[in-house]
Amino acid sequence: MSAPSPTILNLPDQSTAQLPRRNFINAEHGLLSWLFTSDHKRIAILYLISITFFFFIGGAFAGLIRLELLTPQPDLVSSDTYNKFFTMHGIIMIFLFLVPSVPATLGNFLIPMMIGARDLAFPKINLLSWYLYVIGGTLTLTALVLGGVDTGWTFTAPLSTHYLNTHVITTASAIFVAGFSSIFTGLNFIVTIHRMRCPGMTWFRMPLFVWAHYAASILMVLGTPVVAIALVLVILERLVGIGVFDPTKGGDPLLFQHLFWFYSHPAVYIMILPGMGVISEVVSTFSRKRIFGYTAVAFSSVAIALFGFFVWEHHMFIMGVSNYSALIFSLLTMLVAVPSAIKIFNWCFTLQMGSITFETPMLYAFGFMGLFTIGGLTGVFLGSLGMDIQLTETYFIVAHFHFVMVGGMLMAFLAGVHFWWPKMTGRMYPESLSKLAAVVTFIGFILTFMPQFVLGYLGMPRRYHAYPPEFQVLNVLSTAGATILGIGYLMPMIYLAWSLKYGAIAGDNPWQATGLEWQTQSPPLTENFIEIPIMDHEAYDYDWLEHKTADEVTHVG
Amino acid sequence: MGISPVLWQFLVKWLNASALFPREASTIAPYMDSLYFFLIAITLVGVFLVAALLVTFSIRYRKAVHPVATQVEGSTLLEATWTIIPLGLFLICFVWGALLYFRIYTPPANSSNIYIVGKQWMWKAEHPEGQHEINALHVPVGQPIQLTMISQDVFHSFSIPEFRIKREVIPGRYSTVWFEATTPGTYHLFCTQYCGTDHSAMIGTITALSPADYKKWTEQSTSGMSLAQNGERIFASMGCNACHTGNAAARGPNLAGVFGSRLRLTNGSDVLVNEAYLRDAILNPSQHVTSGYTPIMPTYQGQISEDGLIDLVEYLKNLNTNDRVQQTLTTSQSGQAAPQASGVVKP
Numbered sequence: 001m002s003a004p005s006p007t008i009l010n011l012p013d014q015s016t017a018q019l020p021r022r023n024f025i026n027a028e029h030g031l032l033s034w035l036f037t038s039d040h041k042r043i044a045i046l047y048l049i050s051i052t053f054f055f056f057i058g059g060a061f062a063g064l065i066r067l068e069l070l071t072p073q074p075d076l077v078s079s080d081t082y083n084k085f086f087t088m089h090g091i092i093m094i095f096l097f098l099v100p101s102v103p104a105t106l107g108n109f110l111i112p113m114m115i116g117a118r119d120l121a122f123p124k125i126n127l128l129s130w131y132l133y134v135i136g137g138t139l140t141l142t143a144l145v146l147g148g149v150d151t152g153w154t155f156t157a158p159l160s161t162h163y164l165n166t167h168v169i170t171t172a173s174a175i176f177v178a179g180f181s182s183i184f185t186g187l188n189f190i191v192t193i194h195r196m197r198c199p200g201m202t203w204f205r206m207p208l209f210v211w212a213h214y215a216a217s218i219l220m221v222l223g224t225p226v227v228a229i230a231l232v233l234v235i236l237e238r239l240v241g242i243g244v245f246d247p248t249k250g251g252d253p254l255l256f257q258h259l260f261w262f263y264s265h266p267a268v269y270i271m272i273l274p275g276m277g278v279i280s281e282v283v284s285t286f287s288r289k290r291i292f293g294y295t296a297v298a299f300s301s302v303a304i305a306l307f308g309f310f311v312w313e314h315h316m317f318i319m320g321v322s323n324y325s326a327l328i329f330s331l332l333t334m335l336v337a338v339p340s341a342i343k344i345f346n347w348c349f350t351l352q353m354g355s356i357t358f359e360t361p362m363l364y365a366f367g368f369m370g371l372f373t374i375g376g377l378t379g380v381f382l383g384s385l386g387m388d389i390q391l392t393e394t395y396f397i398v399a400h401f402h403f404v405m406v407g408g409m410l411m412a413f414l415a416g417v418h419f420w421w422p423k424m425t426g427r428m429y430p431e432s433l434s435k436l437a438a439v440v441t442f443i444g445f446i447l448t449f450m451p452q453f454v455l456g457y458l459g460m461p462r463r464y465h466a467y468p469p470e471f472q473v474l475n476v477l478s479t480a481g482a483t484i485l486g487i488g489y490l491m492p493m494i495y496l497a498w499s500l501k502y503g504a505i506a507g508d509n510p511w512q513a514t515g516l517e518w519q520t521q522s523p524p525l526t527e528n529f530i531e532i533p534i535m536d537h538e539a540y541d542y543d544w545l546e547h548k549t550a551d552e553v554t555h556v557g
Numbered sequence: 558m559g560i561s562p563v564l565w566q567f568l569v570k571w572l573n574a575s576a577l578f579p580r581e582a583s584t585i586a587p588y589m590d591s592l593y594f595f596l597i598a599i600t601l602v603g604v605f606l607v608a609a610l611l612v613t614f615s616i617r618y619r620k621a622v623h624p625v626a627t628q629v630e631g632s633t634l635l636e637a638t639w640t641i642i643p644l645g646l647f648l649i650c651f652v653w654g655a656l657l658y659f660r661i662y663t664p665p666a667n668s669s670n671i672y673i674v675g676k677q678w679m680w681k682a683e684h685p686e687g688q689h690e691i692n693a694l695h696v697p698v699g700q701p702i703q704l705t706m707i708s709q710d711v712f713h714s715f716s717i718p719e720f721r722i723k724r725e726v727i728p729g730r731y732s733t734v735w736f737e738a739t740t741p742g743t744y745h746l747f748c749t750q751y752c753g754t755d756h757s758a759m760i761g762t763i764t765a766l767s768p769a770d771y772k773k774w775t776e777q778s779t780s781g782m783s784l785a786q787n788g789e790r791i792f793a794s795m796g797c798n799a800c801h802t803g804n805a806a807a808r809g810p811n812l813a814g815v816f817g818s819r820l821r822l823t824n825g826s827d828v829l830v831n832e833a834y835l836r837d838a839i840l841n842p843s844q845h846v847t848s849g850y851t852p853i854m855p856t857y858q859g860q861i862s863e864d865g866l867i868d869l870v871e872y873l874k875n876l877n878t879n880d881r882v883q884q885t886l887t888t889s890q891s892g893q894a895a896p897q898a899s900g901v902v903k904p
Contacts, residue, residue, distance in 0.1 A: 005620070005621075006619075006620060008620070025712070027755070074757070077757055079754050079756075079757065079758070080754050081752075083753075083754065083756070092638060120621055130562075134862070150753075150754075152751045154751075156711075156712055156750075156751065158710070158711055158712075158728060159711040159712065159751070159752060159753060162710075162711075163677070163710060163711055163751065163753055178887075218618070247728055247729025247730070248715055248729070248858055250746055250841075253712065253728055253729070254725065254727065255613060264778060287618070287626065288625075288626040289626045289627075289628060289629070290628055290629075292629065292631050292632075293630075293631035293632070293636050294630075294631065295631070296636050301822075316619060317658070318714065318723055318724055318725050319712075319725040319727065320724075320725055320730065320732040323659060323662060326658065327655055330651055330654060330655060330658075331651055332647060334644075334647035334650065334651045335644075335647075337643070337647055338640060338643055338647065339641075341639060341643040342636065342639060342640055344607060345610075345636075345639040346631075346636070347605075347634075348607060348610040348614065349609070349632075349635065351614035351615065351618060352614050352618065352629070353609070353618060353626060353627040353629055354618045354623070354626045355618060355619075355620045355624055355626040356614070356618050356619045356620060356623075357619070357620045357625050358615075358619075369607060369611060370604070370607065370608065370611070373604050373607045374600065376602055377596075377599065377600040377603050377604070378600065380596065380599070380600075380647055380650055381593075381596045381600075382651070383647075383651070383654075384592065384596065384650040384651060384653065384654030385651075385654040385657065385658030386588075386589065386592060386653070386654045386655070386658040386660070386661060387592055387593065387596060387650075387654050387656050388654070388658075389591070389657075389658065389659070389661055389721070389722065389723050389724075390589055390593075390718070390721045390723065391774060392723065392749075393714055393716070393723070393749035393750055394716075394718075394749060403689070455672020457577075457578050457579070458576065458577075458578065458579050458718060459579055459594065459716065459718020459719070459745060461716065461747045461748070461749040461757075462749070462751075463751040463756060463757075464747075464757035465756070465757040466757045466758070468745060469759070470576075473894065502768075503683055517844065542626065542628070543628070553844050
């Protein structure tokens with residue numbers, strides 16, 4: 001035998017290979033066939049295009065923020081404009097990018113295929129959910145075009161209810177509507193996972209990607225209505241002055257934050273859990289091994305979802321809440337950190353005894369593990385009551401949640417997009433360029449957000465338009481990093497678009513992965529499978545895959 | 558060593574100008590920093606461990622040297638290890654953090670009080686002896702200072718990084734924090750809760766002075782009227798003394814010595830009379846009727862500013878006898894008879 005190749009990438013002979021004649025992309029033609037589709041794969045593509053659009057708008061605001069913070073003086077834009085920048089950055093990135101990112105694109109595309117179903121349980125509700133997302137996005141852009149909004153993404157009452165005269169109602173309605181898109185997606189996933197698994201697909205044969213989405217869906221369905229209520233109360237307060245958050249009418253301004261964080265903390269897990277699902281698939285595939293402790297990883301997703309509902313007050317430790325309730329919420333916060341630690345170590349030990357290769361998705365997954373570990377452990381700083389007093393509302397918080405959301409979730413999203421790109425489009429992207437992009441993103445990220453931890457302990461408050469001059473060195477480093485990060489995000493945009501026409505034909509299963517989605521043609525048929533598959537093996541069973549491939553070779557030969 | 562003095566100077570300046578953590582200027586700071594370093598140590602160990610596992614396995618089990626993977630289901634022992642050890646470490650962080658939290662938010666009995674009012678976009682500090690400051694606060698070193706804070710409009714947050722303290726300043730409710738400065742000097746005061754347009758301009762300077770300098774400062778900068786004296790004037794001008802005369806037959810309860818006592822209310826509950834209670838009872842009297850009295854007191858919501866309320870609270874805190882209430886009552890009745898008659902608002 002010759003020396004083993006350093007990659008598992010296995011493409012068909014390019015001189016003869018071609019895309020399958022019939023697939024979901026060319027099944028129907030014309031814009032209307034996309035806008036009125038009920039195919040989960042087409043809806044996933046619609047979502048992918050729309051969230052990418054909003055990602056780059058949100059990213060542009062991030063760039064403007066970092067540009068302003070290059071100097072201590074408030075010299076680039078006025079304070080009101082700066083406040084609108086970070087508000088728009090937060091609202092777009094959280095509600096229009098991070099929350100739908102993995103679930104509505106990859107989840108939508110893959111969950112039915114992974115469990116051997118032809119579509120989601122409610123295909124039309126799935127399309128409705130995309131339209132709601134588009135309406136929410138359009139309302140946000142309307143608020144932006146009309147002059148913007150400067151509440152911060154947290155809408156803190158009474159600032160948002162009584163003191164601002166920007167487009168708060170439009171923006172709050174936008175998030176309200178987009179919230180229902182997320183509820184419908186969650187509902188669809190829960191019903192699909194319960195009712196539509198193929199024969200033999202027991203709960204513990206499901207890929208961990210599906211488990212993670214199941215946990216995230218529970219959070220979407222139970223958490224999102226609460227933020228909807230909070231935003232409706234803000235709108236009513238502005239329109240008719242109902243006084244729920246107004247102390248002069250017997251209301252409590254702190255109540256808003258309780259309602260808001262009751263959703264917005266679980267929302268963090270809505271964002272990160274699907275990303276963890278992606279990492280499980282990628283790590284297993286590129287180490288050719290079943291995930292170490294499958295059951296523990298599956299249940300840790302559910303544990304995160306459950307505990308995630310009982311930690312919201314840790315956003316309010318300094319807000320004059322009872323010291324004893326703070327004690328309980330701090331303890332629960334420490335407990336929710338444990339399942340994440342379990343996942344990280346299980347992924348590490350999946351590598352042990354494996355046969356590891358380092359394709360682009362794997363590089364992004366390594367980036368995820370490093371950055372998420374830092375993001376998670378700095379969360380322990382903030383969960384530790386006394387430490388939180390110094391760190392909350394400073395750049396430490398900003399750095400912490402960007403490590404989790406951007407270093408964690410965005411890395412996972414990119415890992416997933418690169419991993420399933422050949423399945424979705426039937427074509428490969430240029431491998432060395434994409435590896436470069438992964439490395440550039442990692443370096444840019446570290447340089448952007450590491451200095452912000454230091455700034456935070458020094459006391460630099462978040463959402464500051466101007467800052468004392470002694471903080472400048474660290475801010476310049478951070479802005480320099482953001483520039484590199486921006487390049488790292490533009491690169492995939494370009495080469496992925498290029499690959500749609502010029503990429504190598506990928507074939508059914510370029511990564512030799514075990515999931516059911518890889519056992520069909522790429523891009524798949526509209527109905528996913530010619531006949532519903534039967535799951536006769538465990539998840540991540542590489543021996544089964546090897547025998548199957550060997551069988552096919554003998555039969556065809 | 559032949560290092561150029563210019564380069565040396567530059568290095569020293571650069572290192573001084575880019576500190577990695579803030580000066581320790583309060584008694585809390587060393588406690589905060591030791592927890593911070595402990596947490597950093599845990600983080601470094603955790604990150605190093607994960608990185609070491611990733612790198613070691615990547616080298617040892619890369620496809621070139623380990624072409625066929627060996628399937629392993631898992632290991633209960635290993636998984637229990639990396640559940641229990643992190644849990645134990647996190648619980649240490651919890652206990653340590655909780656102890657620190659209670660230390661920062663429990664003022665010592667001998668602390669002296671300063672009032673802070675936050676508004677868009679400035680900080681007002683009111684010393685009981687009558688010094689008023691804007692975006693500045695002078696404090697003595699070696700003396701525990703308690704801040705009683707309230708916001709006139711939106712949420713603000715009062716943060717002094719060098720003292721390692723921070724507390725939200727809330728509309729409609731007093732919040733407190735305390736510190737004891739250790740080193741004379743000037744320090745940053747930041748508003749850390751986003752509060753609108755000029756959030757980043759809602760900053761100020763904390764000046765910690767030696768006790769002698771502080772004494773000098775208080776004498777030079779007093780307005781001549783203590784907060785309690787201001788409060789006495791408001792008490793008379795709002796007509797509070799008409800009912801709260803201190804007589805047994807008065808329509809309102811006797812307020813002398815009421816601060817710090819326990820009251821039984823008409824709804825049957827027992828309350829401790831503190832600053833927050835006094836403020837609430839003035840603004841929302843029908844919810845705070847002392848047992849044995851009828852709910853006849855009108856609300857003063859919107860009629861007294863937060864500064865005025867602080868003056869009243871400070872007056873009531875120091876009210877030990879009713880002698881002067883009687884005096885001001887007679888003077889205000891004789892002196893203000895005419896304006897009162899003309900000032901009646903007809904609905």
